[in-house]
Amino acid sequence: MSLRFALLGLLADAPGSGYDLSRRFEDSLQQYAWHAKHSQIYPELTKLADDGLAKVVAEGARGRRTYAITEQGRADLLEWLRTPPDHRSVRSEPVLRMFLLSTMPTDEARLLLKELATEADRELIELTEQVRLGDEQSGGDVMAFGRLAAEYGMRQLAVARDWAQWAIANLPD
Amino acid sequence: MSLRFALLGLLADAPGSGYDLSRRFEDSLQQYAWHAKHSQIYPELTKLADDGLAKVVAEGARGRRTYAITEQGRADLLEWLRTPPDHRSVRSEPVLRMFLLSTMPTDEARLLLKELATEADRELIELTEQVRLGDEQSGGDVMAFGRLAAEYGMRQLAVARDWAQWAIANLPD
DNA sequence: TAGCACATGTAATATGTTACATGATTGA
DNA sequence: TCAATCATGTAACATATTACATGTGCTA
Numbered sequence: 001m002s003l004r005f006a007l008l009g010l011l012a013d014a015p016g017s018g019y020d021l022s023r024r025f026e027d028s029l030q031q032y033a034w035h036a037k038h039s040q041i042y043p044e045l046t047k048l049a050d051d052g053l054a055k056v057v058a059e060g061a062r063g064r065r066t067y068a069i070t071e072q073g074r075a076d077l078l079e080w081l082r083t084p085p086d087h088r089s090v091r092s093e094p095v096l097r098m099f100l101l102s103t104m105p106t107d108e109a110r111l112l113l114k115e116l117a118t119e120a121d122r123e124l125i126e127l128t129e130q131v132r133l134g135d136e137q138s139g140g141d142v143m144a145f146g147r148l149a150a151e152y153g154m155r156q157l158a159v160a161r162d163w164a165q166w167a168i169a170n171l172p173d
Numbered sequence: 174m175s176l177r178f179a180l181l182g183l184l185a186d187a188p189g190s191g192y193d194l195s196r197r198f199e200d201s202l203q204q205y206a207w208h209a210k211h212s213q214i215y216p217e218l219t220k221l222a223d224d225g226l227a228k229v230v231a232e233g234a235r236g237r238r239t240y241a242i243t244e245q246g247r248a249d250l251l252e253w254l255r256t257p258p259d260h261r262s263v264r265s266e267p268v269l270r271m272f273l274l275s276t277m278p279t280d281e282a283r284l285l286l287k288e289l290a291t292e293a294d295r296e297l298i299e300l301t302e303q304v305r306l307g308d309e310q311s312g313g314d315v316m317a318f319g320r321l322a323a324e325y326g327m328r329q330l331a332v333a334r335d336w337a338q339w340a341i342a343n344l345p346d
Numbered sequence: 347t348a349g350c351a352c353a354t355g356t357a358a359t360a361t362g363t364t365a366c367a368t369g370a371t372t373g374a
Numbered sequence: 375t376c377a378a379t380c381a382t383g384t385a386a387c388a389t390a391t392t393a394c395a396t397g398t399g400c401t402a
Contacts, residue, residue, distance in 0.1 A: 002266050003389080009273040019353050031261060033269040040390060042355060062353045062398045081270060081277055081285070088204060089266040093175050093258060096206040099322040100182040104254055106316060112254070142343045143279060149272040151339065155332045163325050170315045176361080192381050213362060215383060235370045235381045352399075361390070371380070 001080075002089070003044055004053075006034045008069060008077040011054055013145040015068035018042045028146045032153055048073070106171055113171075117164035124157040174253075175262070176217055177226075179207045181242055181250040184227055186318040188241035191215045201319045205326055221246070279344055286344075290337035297330040 010016065010024050022038045029035065036044075045067055048054040053073035058066040069077075098116075101109045131150050138144040142151075183189065183197050195211045202208065209217075218240055221227040226246035231239040242250075271289075274282045304323050311317040315324075 002264070002269055005273065006269055009269075009276055012273075012276040017353075018355095019351095022353095029269065029272060030263075032263060032265065033272050034264055035262070035390095037391065038354080039356080039392080042353095060353095063355095064353060077273070077276060078281075081273055082281070084288075085266060085270075089208070089264070090203075090205060091175070091207055091262070091264040092205065093262040095322070095325070096175055096179055096182075096202065097254060097258075098325055099202060099206050099319065100178065100185075100250070100254055101321055102316045102318050103182055103185040103250060108251075108255070109316070115257075141345065142340060143275045143282070143345060145275050146272065148274055148336075148340055149268070152268070152271055152332070152336050155336050156329070159325070159328045159332050163321075163328050166324065167315060167321055172314065172316060190381075191383095192379095208362095210363065211382080212364080212384080215381095233381095236383095237381060347402100349402090350400085353397085355395080357392100357394075359390100359392075361388100363388070364386085366385075367383080369381085372378085374375100374377090 002034060003036055003040065004048065005077060005080050006036070007041065007044060007048060008053060008073050011067060011069040012074060012077055015057055015066050017060075017064050017066050018045050019064070020066075021045070028149070032149065032156065101167075110168055110171055113164045113168050117161050117168070120157050120161035120164065124154060124161065127154055127157065175207060176209055176213065177221065178250055178253050179209070180214065180217060180221065181226060181246050184240060184242040185247060185250055188230055188239050190233075190237050190239050191218050192237070193239075194218070201322070205322065205329065274340075283341055283344055286337045286341050290334050290341070293330050293334035293337065297327060297334065300327055300330060 006025070006029055007021060010021050010028075016024065018038060018041050022036075022041050025034070025036055025041070045054065049056065049067065052070060053076055054067045054069055056065045057068040060066065097112075101112065104112070127150065131147075131154065134144065134147065134150070138147070142148060179198070179202055180194060183194050183201075189197065191211060191214050195209075195214050198207075198209055198214070218227065222229065222240065225243060226249055227240045227242055229238045230241040233239070270285075274285065277285070300323065304320075304327065307317065307320065307323070311320070315321060
């Protein structure tokens with residue numbers, strides 16, 4: 001069901017076509033929260049419309065159909081957010097790789113950790129700049145879509161970098 | 174393929190039956206990295222054995238079969254860890270929910286953020302104690318299975334808590 | 347006028363979940 | 375002897391990926 005609510009969430013922020021949502025998925029949710037290909041997004045939008053949670057509000061060139069969230073869609077999304085999940089559904093290949101680092105020879109683990117630290121730092125710098133630009137536009141509103149998540153992303157990247165450096169420093173010789 | 178390598182990783186640490194691995198999955202990988210039910214684990218173990226990456230090393234009461242990783246299994250696992258992933262495969266419902274917080278009324282978001290902060294703090298205390306106990310037993314070896322990941326988990330929990338508190342403090346009135 | 351980004355879909359396959367199904371051993 | 379935990383599996387269904395398939399509009 002998460003894909004459904006991810007899409008409703010994006011539509012709650014602004015209407016968009018399958019193509020738009022596919023792009024917005026990549027730009028916002030992809031890195032830390034959820035991902036989906038267009039081949040999953042298009043059928044799900046059709047279902048959303050069938051269920052009355054979204055509707056086509058415009059048709060444009062090249063068969064483009066812009067969807068908007070309906071009142072019912074907003075209600076369902078809110079309801080879902082209000083209901084505490086009974087389990088923690090997480091699948092993260094990067095974190096799985098971190099876990100399995102201890103099955104590697106120490107030297108190789110150290111190498112991977114170094115790459116990880118460098119990469120996290122690079123991404124942190126990039127995201128920080130993006131956030132700065134966004135804050136300028138929104139006047140620093142933390143309830144702007146994606147702003148809370150971006151803050152979380154920055155803090156996560158800092159953790160990834162610092163953790164990797166800690167690990168390198170504490171590896172046996 | 175991640176499930177396969179998650180299982181190989183657990184087996185690289187110690188042999189175990191499907192039942193064992195199911196438990197070890199819950200105890201270690203579940204929270205931050207990966208999860209799988211027994212209905213997925215048993216068939217995958219059979220495939221692992223068919224492919225020569227694991228083998229049955231003991232049979233016990235109640236049809237219990239203990240699997241161990243083979244040389245080929247270790248080689249495949251190492252090979253996988255060495256190959257940098259070309260995409261970031263992450264699916265996290267908790268983070269998705271954080272993302273969608275900005276589609277809620279501020280008051281409700283504030284409430285959820287408070288619960289989140291409290292829960293993260295509670296879990297952090299619990300995990301910290303577990304890590305302390307583990308360190309006592311292992312003599313503080315960071316390459317002990319799960320130790321790097323536990324450190325990452327602690328830091329992540331601290332981030333979740335601090336981020337939620339930051340969000341609460343910066344929410345518009 | 348060629349190449350790129352836009353734009354949508356389906357089919358085959360792989361992965362993951364829920365429900366069904368069965369039975370043994372252990373400890374209170 | 376009863377309940378919990380141990381122990382393994384399959385079937386039906388849901389979700390997600392990869393490959394196939396088609397065509398438009400813009401701009402250099």
